[in-house]
Amino acid sequence: MVTPRPRVPYATAMKSYLLAALLVTAAPALAQQSLSTLPPPVVTDPKVAAIRDNALDNDHYAWDVVEGLTTEVGQRLAATDAEARARDWAVRRLKAMGFANVRIEPFEMPVWTRGAESAEIVSPFPQKLVVAALGYSGSTGPAGITGRIAYFDSVDALRAAPDSAVRGKIVFIDHHMMPAQDGSGYGQFGAPRRQGPTIASLKGAIGIVVRSIGTDHHRNPHTGVQYFTDGAKPIPAGALTVPDAEQLVRILKRGQPVVMHLTLVSQKSEGGHSGNVIAEVPGRDPNAPILLLGGHLDSWDQGTGAIDDASGVAIVTAAAKHIMDAGRPQRTIRIVWFGAEEPGGFGGIAYAKAHGTERYGIAGESDFGADRVWRFSSQLMKTDPAAYAQLTAALAPLGITRNDKGEGDGTDVDPTIQAGAPWVSLNQDGTRYFDYHHTPDDTLDKIDPEQLRQNVAAWTTVLAVLSGGIESGPKQPKRR
Numbered sequence: 001m002v003t004p005r006p007r008v009p010y011a012t013a014m015k016s017y018l019l020a021a022l023l024v025t026a027a028p029a030l031a032q033q034s035l036s037t038l039p040p041p042v043v044t045d046p047k048v049a050a051i052r053d054n055a056l057d058n059d060h061y062a063w064d065v066v067e068g069l070t071t072e073v074g075q076r077l078a079a080t081d082a083e084a085r086a087r088d089w090a091v092r093r094l095k096a097m098g099f100a101n102v103r104i105e106p107f108e109m110p111v112w113t114r115g116a117e118s119a120e121i122v123s124p125f126p127q128k129l130v131v132a133a134l135g136y137s138g139s140t141g142p143a144g145i146t147g148r149i150a151y152f153d154s155v156d157a158l159r160a161a162p163d164s165a166v167r168g169k170i171v172f173i174d175h176h177m178m179p180a181q182d183g184s185g186y187g188q189f190g191a192p193r194r195q196g197p198t199i200a201s202l203k204g205a206i207g208i209v210v211r212s213i214g215t216d217h218h219r220n221p222h223t224g225v226q227y228f229t230d231g232a233k234p235i236p237a238g239a240l241t242v243p244d245a246e247q248l249v250r251i252l253k254r255g256q257p258v259v260m261h262l263t264l265v266s267q268k269s270e271g272g273h274s275g276n277v278i279a280e281v282p283g284r285d286p287n288a289p290i291l292l293l294g295g296h297l298d299s300w301d302q303g304t305g306a307i308d309d310a311s312g313v314a315i316v317t318a319a320a321k322h323i324m325d326a327g328r329p330q331r332t333i334r335i336v337w338f339g340a341e342e343p344g345g346f347g348g349i350a351y352a353k354a355h356g357t358e359r360y361g362i363a364g365e366s367d368f369g370a371d372r373v374w375r376f377s378s379q380l381m382k383t384d385p386a387a388y389a390q391l392t393a394a395l396a397p398l399g400i401t402r403n404d405k406g407e408g409d410g411t412d413v414d415p416t417i418q419a420g421a422p423w424v425s426l427n428q429d430g431t432r433y434f435d436y437h438h439t440p441d442d443t444l445d446k447i448d449p450e451q452l453r454q455n456v457a458a459w460t461t462v463l464a465v466l467s468g469g470i471e472s473g474p475k476q477p478k479r480r
């Protein structure tokens with residue numbers, strides 16, 4: 001899917017023109033007065049604009065990374081051999097691109113892997129449904145479990161139910177998530193997946209299925225992490241596809257008891273290995289605060305993790321490479337391909353433990369697909385208003401508006417931000433993100449190369465504005 005470059009819609013342009021004309025003819029004094037109270041103009045450094053526009057028009061680095069990683073490695077489930085192959089791939093690629101100080105920083109974590117999974121209605125209308133285990137799901141064992149369905153339309157409804165309504169049954173939680181540009185539904189409607197299994201277990205359920213936390217109507221289940229907390233014993237926990245969840249609701253509405261046979265065979269063990277891959281564009285001033293950008297290298301295991309999050313590591317790496325191509329920044333740019341984000345942000349925590357006390361100019365990450373950036377926000381609004389104004393001006397030609405009410409987000413850099421790093425957030429268009437998120441459909445073809453380049457241009461702009469100035473490298477001496 002290719003969308004046109006962001007530009008001012010004709011109707012909006014006409015409206016502002018008419019308004020300006022009205023102000024000038026009807027109330028010239030008023031127009032002049034308001035102009036004189038405006039803050040001084042912010043003009044983007046032509047060098048920054050040129051680096052940005054070159055990334056927008058010509059970037060191929062991001063596509064090369066996302067295409068290479070998803071093709072040559074594929075899925076990269078945390079703490080598995082696949083993720084280790086991905087780290088080796090990353091080191092080779094980052095070195096080949098000319099980055100300095102390329103290294104792996106390893107850490108240990110539990111490893112969870114998926115086994116056989118199936119769900120079927122035994123009665124009243126026998127039929128198969130499509131299901132996927134959630135991360136850290138308990139195992140049914142190969143024989144599976146059979147139980148009556150206890151239906152709830154929300155996590156709160158489950159929480160309010162007496163234990164007797166749940167004990168010995170398979171809980172099913174429904175919800176009504178809708179697509180949204182800012183992806184805000186994921187927070188609230190993700191509760192069935194995140195909290196449902198623990199509540200169901202504490203009330204004595206033998207298993208749980210939730211409607212996938214997704215906005216599509218394809219028969220792809222959406223996996224994702226959940227934890228058993230508060231001493232809850234792990235029970236089998238899965239996600240039904242959206243069409244299968246709707247089918248189950250229709251069957252339940254017929255009023256007869258519904259019995260499901262559920263098989264989710266999965267394994268968890270301690271002592272798994274993961275790691276962060278780190279690379280730098282060294283700054284001219286080694287003591288200047290670091291510009292930290294990241295994405296995560298691991299993925300769920302059904303698709304190839306193209307939009308979650310090969311595109312993210314590709315975008316920030318390409319942005320750093322554009323600065324490297326332009327010359328030497330004053331501040332060091334550090335790129336991190338975080339390990340094991342999906343099962344609980346292990347890489348971000350390990351990174352902050354090792355590097356959280358270093359000085360940062362900014363910390364940000366790209367982890368919301370590859371559709372265009374439409375809005376940004378940053379703590380610099382308060383701590384460095386001049387830099388914030390520069391960012392606002394330099395990002396505007398990419399169709400990006402500032403959001404003065406924004407806040408830092410992102411699992412990977414959050415522990416470093418908590419340790420004191422100032423944050424920057426570039427919000428990507430999430431309208432179709434949850435159609436593919438954590439499904440077998442998270443594959444390369446979902447990435448629109450033009451929107452990917454706009455993302456690269458946006459992060460390149462952030463780095464260029466905050467670089468402290470980029471000096472062209474020494475010219476190669478001419479051969480005589």
Ligand SMILES: [Zn+2]
Pocket residue numbers: 296308309341367368
């Ligand atoms: Zn992600």
